[in-house]
Amino acid sequence: MTIAETQNKIITEFQYFDDWMDKYNYLIELGMSLPVMDDKFKIKSNLISGCQSRVWLHASYKDGKIRFEADGDAVITKGIISMLIRVFSGQTPDDIINASLDFIDQIGLKEHLSPTRSNGLVSMTKQLKLYALAFKTKNE
């Protein structure tokens, strides 16, 4: 599935929720079911800075595709990052770099888009794209 397709799928899923509380319940569910990360990846260099709770993001590269793994202290943050991983994991560096991320707005979680939010989507997305850029550069 392409990045755009996954985003559309998520948007459709969220259309079933009537109110914010259902959405957040779903986020919490996603966060709680995010696979636990191996402790060896929970290192300082994988920490996303500027977050009030700790978020680790690890990336590996195989056959031209990037695989992301993440973990964190706060469940809602994990829920959001689990959606990001669903969208981006298994994609090529180029596709990741060029992707737009409008699904967050469309599923009604706009408040998390604020660049000033301490656990900002913005810094997570930036980190994802930085990984993509790094792998791209390394493999060119």
Place this chain on the structure above:
Amino acid sequence: MTIAETQNKIITEFQYFDDWMDKYNYLIELGMSLPVMDDKFKIKSNLISGCQSRVWLHASYKDGKIRFEADGDAVITKGIISMLIRVFSGQTPDDIINASLDFIDQIGLKEHLSPTRSNGLVSMTKQLKLYALAFKTKNE
């Protein structure tokens, strides 16, 4: 003449002036005709502090009465102080200490009553009364 009588006299005189410009013309006249002070009194200890122009005030004591002399750089300031001297010079320390100074307000020069005005009447009056207090204490 008592302090109150002189004040009343000044108030009456100012009643003849129709507008502020006439009043200030009179103040300027008073300032210009203030007798020049002997240079030996133009010393630092006679300077009234907190003024934007320099104002010297000197006091002498004879037969239970205080005589004031003053000089300054700015003419309007000298005009005001000349009225103060007219009111206070030749009076006893007690009378000076107890005097109220409402004539300034009544002759329409209220703006000079502001404690924040750099060439404030307030600091001049305070200095006059301090002299009176000093002479009173010395002679008791």
Place this chain on the structure above:
Amino acid sequence: MNINIENIRKDFPILGQQVYGKPLVYLDNAATTQKPKQVIQAISDYYSLFNSNIHRGVHYLSQEATQAFEETREIIRQFINAENKKEIIFTKGATDSLNIIASSFAKSFINEGDEIIISSLEHHSNIVPWQFVCKERGAKLRIIPLNEIGEIDMAAFQKLINNRTRIVAVAHVSNALGTIVPVKDIIEIAHNHAIPVLIDGAQAVPHMKVDVRDLGCDFYCFSAHKMYGPMGIGILFGKEEFLEKIPPYQGGGEMIKTVTFENSTYGDLPFKFEAGTPNVAGVAGFKAAIDYLNNLGMERVAAYESSLYKYAVDALKNIDGLQIIGSGTNKTSVISFLMKGIHHYDTGTILDRFGIAVRTGHHCAQPVMDLFHIPGTIRASFGLYNTHQEVNKLVEALLKLKEMFGN
């Protein structure tokens, strides 16, 4: 006579705001308080009617602005019962006040090997300036420990005092826990050893009658924005004898008497510590805030808040899995807590969606968090416009949160 909370709330325009379609429940008062319309109006009026640079101005506006400015100094003197207007310095805020004292006091009184005592529950603004001083002057920072319920250990404090102690600097009320520190006892003990005491009153002045002469403290610092006044303005109270002895902090306009390139002489108190064009509009707004508090009466404010606080503590304690951090008995206006098994950030996020504004994190008091071995807390902090109904809303939201997280 009681406080009429309905009328008070009408004075604060922001309290009518909606957040995500829900009425705002503002419980972040320890960070900053909301402003009554009287304060907002005072600032607008200042700029629309009197705005001018003050002191030394010969013209009408400057006279009016100067008078208003100096009258406010007197009103603040009365508010904290200082002896003399000269002892009231306008600063940018509590952090500015604390830095001024740390820096200028150190230059006169702190040398290599000297010691400075602070407590474990200080806000960063009463820690970091002293760390600067220690580094620059080779002095040592000594820390009064807390007991397990977050109170100052007075016995340990007494043991820390020695003949190298030069100053004691402690908060009046902890911003992280709400603990009221027995500053009067601390001052008495320090003064028995002839050691001056600075009190960081940022979290006390909004909530209780503070009398610096009764306390006997040598310095007292606070911010207008935490007591319903504007941002960008604060107070440094210092005893005249100390302010005379220490050097000015910043150089510039207003604070000098004469300037030549060879030498400058400094102005009298309080101007010596007020370099540059002051925030006259901020001072005008601050006056309106103090008038507002005086009108209500600090005793009545304190009484109302303390009944609300008691109600809130009791209500929160009833929530299963909610743990209040810092269980001292003498507390005010701040409740720091954790929800078992739920990260404080998640809690804050969900409360926000319910329209409830709380703060989460370390609250600029990392050492307190370290003490309790936690990364942060959820902090609900109250002001004079909060209601019992708002406490109920907080409780309901927390119960919903527990449901959502399956706890």
Place this chain on the structure above:
Amino acid sequence: MNINIENIRKDFPILGQQVYGKPLVYLDNAATTQKPKQVIQAISDYYSLFNSNIHRGVHYLSQEATQAFEETREIIRQFINAENKKEIIFTKGATDSLNIIASSFAKSFINEGDEIIISSLEHHSNIVPWQFVCKERGAKLRIIPLNEIGEIDMAAFQKLINNRTRIVAVAHVSNALGTIVPVKDIIEIAHNHAIPVLIDGAQAVPHMKVDVRDLGCDFYCFSAHKMYGPMGIGILFGKEEFLEKIPPYQGGGEMIKTVTFENSTYGDLPFKFEAGTPNVAGVAGFKAAIDYLNNLGMERVAAYESSLYKYAVDALKNIDGLQIIGSGTNKTSVISFLMKGIHHYDTGTILDRFGIAVRTGHHCAQPVMDLFHIPGTIRASFGLYNTHQEVNKLVEALLKLKEMFGN
């Protein structure tokens, strides 16, 4: 397209004020400017709709306030064309900015025997902080002299530079005389010797387009209140490389990364220099002021003001016995003058009664006064809302003054 002065004046509520029954003629703009209703409204709106403490807040209001705050930083970066938002530090005002740089720069770069160059026409705020530094660190203050018409002596400046010179700090525009200093030349000369340059732009930014990258200066300081913005807020621009190398100035909340009693680490730029709760309302008002200026366009503001200035200089020159102090040709917005045989304080008093607000005295630039052997001047300073008609009123009042004093 020209400026529509009638419309502009309607934006400034205070300009409708009467003083002693006469319409206010405000010619004290170098001390502080008046505020358009857009600025006053922005402050009210901030307090009525968004007020909150910023950064690290999880709740809605805090998000909104933080966003507005950081957006303003970007708008100011653009306004002075700095390279990076990180280089824009919010301070209390120009005096605060100058003290921050003097103190922090000195700690990294100034040692015993080093030299600091300033000029003879500096405001006290760019003299006294350097005197503090010299005293504390055993450095020497070197002064660029002025020629007899009040301009910087560039040849003398070049001779002052030597291998002990650590920084050059000069005003962009003199507040006492209105002289525009050739800062670009000064910066080039200093940089040829690898010496950094600080520009005190308090009197420049309101009157001309300033481009810090084009100038090449290393630091640039100014105040919001002198450019139609609120009091209590100012800017320190510093090149990233320098701001990274110098230590923070104040310690407290906001400026730290981690705090333990043993050691604290500091936040990234720009926060490293922004200790304590910032003046968010002031920043909101400042944004409205910059928007206002951008809307008019700084080039148009400069063009209008320069035609008004020329008109005023010509008109005043025609008054017999009026002496303009500082007769350099490259000047802006400030006219300092004396009336033959009439004390400046008397002049100010009478002008005040005519409703004309000017400043009298040394204008926080005593060394300039010493140079001209005068105790002070009368200073008329112009803003974008002043009119040719107001200049005429000033001239009429001065002629009346001469009559009154029989000159």
